[in-house]
Amino acid sequence: MSSFYAAETPERVQKAQGLHLITSLTPNGRKVHILLEELKEAYGLEWTTSLIDLDKNEQKKDWFLRLNPNGRIPILIDNNTSPPHVVMESSAELLYLVNLADKNDIFWFSDPIEQSEAFQWLIFWHASGQPNQGQYNFFRNKADQSSLAIDRFKSEVLRVYDVLEIRLSGRYGGGTREYLAGRGKGKYSITDVNAWAWIRNIRRIGFSEDELAQFPYLQQWVDHIAARPAVERGLGEWYDEDMHPELLLETSEL
Structure with missing residues (x-):
């Protein structure tokens, strides 16, 4: 696991278990927040969250680009695989999540x-x-x-x-x-x-x-x-860095 992440990758990300979302309150971030909240309501899905302050360009640093060369949020890291599997692009993350967790096709289709x-x-x-x-x-x-x-x-x-x-x-x-x-x-x-x-x-x-x-x-x-209700939660304060500064990822400048 340690060799997968860069040395400067925030400890919160390196030590995350299961699904870990790195996100911010953007439209693309919100779509993944909403689906996660829907899957939690339907199946009890659990994940952890870290937030990025886009104005500080943390998402342009090497540790983040190693995970997503496009330098955009959100990214979803599945630590249940070895090595961890990183999903970039919000639409791809929606598809990954329904394939992973939506066993009854509540939010997708079997036909x-x-x-x-x-x-x-x-x-x-x-x-x-x-x-x-x-x-x-x-x-x-x-x-x-x-x-x-x-x-x-x-x-x-x-x-x-x-x-x-x-x-x-x-x-x-x-x-x-x-x-x-x-x-x-x-x-x-x-x-x-x-x-x-x-x-x-x-x-x-x-x-x-x-x-x-x-x-x-x-x-x-x-x-x-x-x-x-899950949509309302997906837009809510849990994903707001001002409300939850403890979830904010900040690394030192080199």
């Missing part, structure tokens, strides 16, 4: 057709949704509201949201849906968690009333998922 549906919507959001919304969020907060960049990414986010609205509304047939994947009205799954952690702030990211009015079914979906 191949439903699995195919779920993979499509999981990949759609990871490839088309969160990159565009991430850029929109950045330029919306950093650039002039009339800039070409913010207009470009806002239009892409609206386009992606309309794709989800088409799916949930049944605009082109198939009937209305409660969730993105699964037969009939669908079933709550990691496909929803994956997108919801980003879309939950739909009413607070600079859309006009007319723009929001285009997405009634998507807004209903947001509110429906927000009411789940």
